[in-house]
Amino acid sequence: MASRRVLFGTRVTLVLVTLVAILSFATGVINIGVTEVSGPLATYIPEDIERAAGFTGALTGFLMLGSVFGLRRGLRIAWYSTVFLLPVTAIQGLAQSSIFSTPLIALSLLSLPFVLVNYRRFDRNIDLSTTQLAATAALVGTMVYGTAGTYRLREDFANVETLLDAVYYTIVTASTVGYGDAIPTSQQARLFSISVLVLGVASFTLALGSLLGPAIEARFAQALGTMTxxxxxxxxxxxxxxxxxxxxxxxxxxxxxxxxxxxxxxxxxxxxxxxxxxxxxxxxxxxxxxxxxxxxxxxxxxxxxxxxxxxxxxxxxxxxxxxxxxxxxxxxxxxxxxxxxxxxxxxxxxxSPMVIGGHLLVESALGDENVETVADQLLESSGGSVPGG
Structure with missing residues (x-):
């Protein structure tokens, strides 16, 4: 029973899911730049998905590694994300023509039953503080505000035509990267871009602080022996x-x-x-x-x-x-x-060690010469060593 529990336990599950994440990332890196898919599902895959197949594996691999981290902490949401991502990696393996595709498909399908069997082991909820919730809301709100506003004002921007272009512009602006390929061309668009930049920097800073602060506190707590x-x-x-x-x-x-x-x-x-x-x-x-x-x-x-x-x-x-x-x-x-x-x-x-020790001492005091031998045997049977022996 114990061996079966270890075989289907969380250690094996985490190893399998980690291997899936690594293979998914590897196939994604290898297939960067691939514009055509020659796998068994090639005729059924839409053109847009075919073009994205070269790098989505790497992205899925990163997401899977995030799920592994969550599984290590026993989070239920990480269990759900893993159950969702494993079929995705299997489908990506079918769609790709890399030499890693077959192991990726096999490990994805093999890992899923292990994750499902260990459902009850991952029962912790994410305990977010008010600051962390506020930071998350601010970050998401900034992204929604920037994307919706950019798309609404797309005629006042150069090289912004689709919703994806609006998301791209919001990210590069809020993160202060600013490649310069998508730029505002009107006064209204410039003022809007300034608001996205200010809100983006503030929300990113707040998010980093709320995430790194508890991590640093946890390190101090661990050093003091209060949490492991x-x-x-x-x-x-x-x-x-x-x-x-x-x-x-x-x-x-x-x-x-x-x-x-x-x-x-x-x-x-x-x-x-x-x-x-x-x-x-x-x-x-x-x-x-x-x-x-x-x-x-x-x-x-x-x-x-x-x-x-x-x-x-x-x-x-x-x-x-x-x-x-x-x-x-x-x-x-x-x-x-x-x-x-x-x-x-x-x-x-x-x-009762005290009772046993007292009994042995009394027997020895009454002349029982075998008491020390019995004590030595007790130590040896428990894996201990006899002092001086």
């Missing part, structure tokens, strides 16, 4: 460690390098130290549902709760079991009387 989303996006068949305490460090040492895992702890200092060691960590309360969803508890292999506070562990276990009743939960009890309480909270296995 990129480490969490592709986790599956992993272990979730709830909380951080004296018993957690040996658990991390055992998991590190052998099994993918993520730690959820409200301790900011502990989160920063773990993040500095490149350990996936969420700075949040492990008894809350949101961080457990972000840690993909639905696809986790197991949950481990072993801090110095059995009450907090019990609450975190209850939350974990409510979100995934089938997940295996292992708990470490600090006090012996809390063992049964942790079991009732939902823990499948409860281990």
């Amino acid at each position: 989303e990129r480490q969490l996006e592709l986790l599956e068949d992993h272990v979730i460690v709830l909380g951080y305490g004296d018993l957690t460090e040996p658990i991390i040492d055992e998991l590190d390098g052998t099994t993918p895992f993520v730690v959820i702890t409200p301790d900011q200092d502990a989160a920063a130290k773990l993040n500095a060691r490149d350990i996936a960590v969420l700075s949040a309360d492990p008894s809350d549902e949101d961080p457990l969803h972000r840690a993909s508890i639905e696809d986790a292999r197991a949950v481990v709760a072993a801090t110095n506070n059995d009450a907090n562990d019990a609450l975190a276990i209850l939350t974990a079991k409510s979100l995934n009743a089938d997940i295996r939960v292992v708990a470490g009890a600090t006090d012996r009387e809390n063992v049964e309480k942790l079991r009732r909270a939902g823990a499948d296995t409860v281990i």
Whole structure:
């Protein structure tokens, strides 16, 4: 079951979609300047589409890479865009005569079922701030205003005849490129062009600021150990460690390098130290549902709760079991009387290191010479090493 989940998991899906994006871009670059299409659909393709077939593949490839970025963040809108773009890349592959066309068609058709199967993994909505929404609206509004106005005043412009010409003029003006091939020829057109230029510069600046600002803030937050989303996006068949305490460090040492895992702890200092060691960590309360969803508890292999506070562990276990009743939960009890309480909270296995250690010490004090051997065997069976051995 685990191998099947990995085979059809998000990692494989992202690899396939990324390959489609690269091939789509490659075929687009190779076919730049091609004016005729010799593929099996050549007789059915309109002339305008034939002329555009030389470069649309590169554009689709860029759009697909944007979708891959969105998929890595688990965005639902990226899932929709990928489902839409994969058939487009397949059709473009049929329409093009490049040597990359056949692999592009095959990978596009192969990737689509993987994307569809992993629908529930991409369930995050885009969380845009008021500033970002305003910047997007300003940018779109400027483009609509510039395009509609230029097309309406097309008789007052040189080399502006079609709607595409109006879009082209608006983009080169608002972006301050200004090639000079489409120019205003009347006073009214010049005044309108000035308004497009001012609005375009303002909207582009606002859009860049609203997008780059949160990215810079995210970098600072990651450096402080408060957010490691990129480490969490592709986790599956992993272990979730709830909380951080004296018993957690040996658990991390055992998991590190052998099994993918993520730690959820409200301790900011502990989160920063773990993040500095490149350990996936969420700075949040492990008894809350949101961080457990972000840690993909639905696809986790197991949950481990072993801090110095059995009450907090019990609450975190209850939350974990409510979100995934089938997940295996292992708990470490600090006090012996809390063992049964942790079991009732939902823990499948409860281990009390203090009780075990005390029992071994008592047996050794009473003359049992095999105690040290038993302890060594416990370490060896768990993959540990015997000090000095």
